[in-house]
Amino acid sequence: MIYKTEEALLYKAKEAEGKTFGEIDSSGRIQNERAKGHLGQIVEESYFGYEINSNKEADFKELGIELKVTPIKQNKNGTISAKERLVLNIINYHEEIAYEFESSSFWKKNEKLLLMFYEWIPKVERAKYKILKSYLHTYPEEDLEVIKNDWNIIVNKIKEGKAHELSEADTNYLGACTKGASKSSLRSQPFNDELAMQRAFSLKQSYMTALVRQLFTKNDLVRFSSSSELKKKNLEDILHERFYPYEGMSLDDIAEKTNQIINKSSKSFLQEFISGLLGIKGTKLNQIEEFAKANIKLKTVRLEPNGMPKEHMSFENINFLDWSKQAWEEGWLKNHFEETKFLFVVFEYKETKKQNPNRKLYFKSVKLWNMPKTVIDNELKDFWLKTQRTLNAGVELTPVKQKNRTIIKNNLPKPGENGICHIRPKGRNAKDTTPLPDGRVISKQCFWFDREFVSSIIHQKI
Secondary structure, eight states, X not given: OOOOSXXXXXXXXXXXXXXXXXXXXXXXXXGOTTOSOOHHHHIIIIISOOOOOOOSSOTBTTTTEEEEEEEEEEOTTSOEEESSOEEEEEOOHHHHTTOOGGGSHHHHHHSEEEEEEEEOOTTOOGGGOBEEEEEEEEOOHHHHHHHHHHHHHHHHHHHTTOGGGOOGGGSSSEEEEEOOOSGGGEEEETTEEEEEEOEEEEEOHHHHHHHHHHHHSOOOOBOSOOHHHHTTSOHHHHHHHHHGGGTTOBHHHHHHHHTOOOOTTSTTHHHHHHHHHTTOTTOOGGGBHHHHHHTEEEEEEEEOTTSOBSSOEEEEEOOHHHHHHSOGGGOHHHHHHHHOEEEEEEEEESXXXXXXXXXXXXXXXXXXXXXXHHHIIIIIHHHHHHXXXXXXXXXXXXXXXXXXXXXXXXXXXXXXXXXXXXXXXXXXXXXXXXXXXXXXXXXXEEEEEOHHHHHHHHTTOO
């Protein structure tokens, strides 16, 4: 059937709201839980009545609208989020470089998206999944400027002969995600003989989650950038512009200049500091639209007078049972650093504690950073595999007397071993433990960046 207007197509799509895929499916394919045909194909064929194709045009080409059926999920804390990124069209490394954004394969196919959301529920048959909402998505002007810049980052990397180094964290809203994970998924690129993983344009999971929450819970987000700014500068430049006037100032001076109370011992210190300097005072970090959509996480760094961070940098608590069983490609560590950008907010002490016990803290700078793919594929992967071998061989736990107490040492990676990261305890007390694969328990452990590695990031050596 050909739909002559957007209104007619959206009316048809909204009629599916409340229906299960079992009710929509006319082929019987959904009864086979192992069938390769996904739920989007069932909607395309059984509900809208058109054959599956791999055309470069949008699904409803007369209207320039692409159909996407995508899952949402309920989280343990009661919030909802997108279950996954929204995968769009395959990137042809040889062809995409010939286009401008407006003539690109991405824009031709995905300028308008008919999104049909369903709820993914663990251990529930696919036939019982229900379509919750149909929505015609066009990109807000601010988002579109960010996406244009993301597209240019991806294409420029291909032009530099670095398609094999593409990473989702290179960009903000529009990603280049891997499509396939085997040697057969490797593709040639135009300016380098090295093969690159097949990739597709995608809207990041964080972008989709922000959209889902705006649609389903009316979750209001606050922006610090405007479309007029984004036409002239990228997101990183705007961030630096917001923070630049305060570089070198003490927290007391910043508080006076911005008319805000800055309590560095408060748990909400960073939140208050960032929102105040961005000009959106009082906004929680998870309500800053650009951060939410781009999956930007904040990290505080405090430098000693010698330029070295005061401490190592902590990240996630570790589930050793998962680590021992997961393949590298599915592991949380790889995915976390492939999909996340970090905004390092850097402070410095200009005096040692010996020189002045009550030393002031000064704001130095901010740095937006993502881990290079070469580091992920080499040092980080080696660390993951070495730790996995240690876990599966059995972690050595050695009691050591230290003053008036006994501590348990282990043979998990230590600071300085690989130049990047290590594992060390981060629990409330000795009773705060986590299981090992062999059934024993160990004090809760956390993934950490070595402070020397953090220093190399801050001083722009990586």
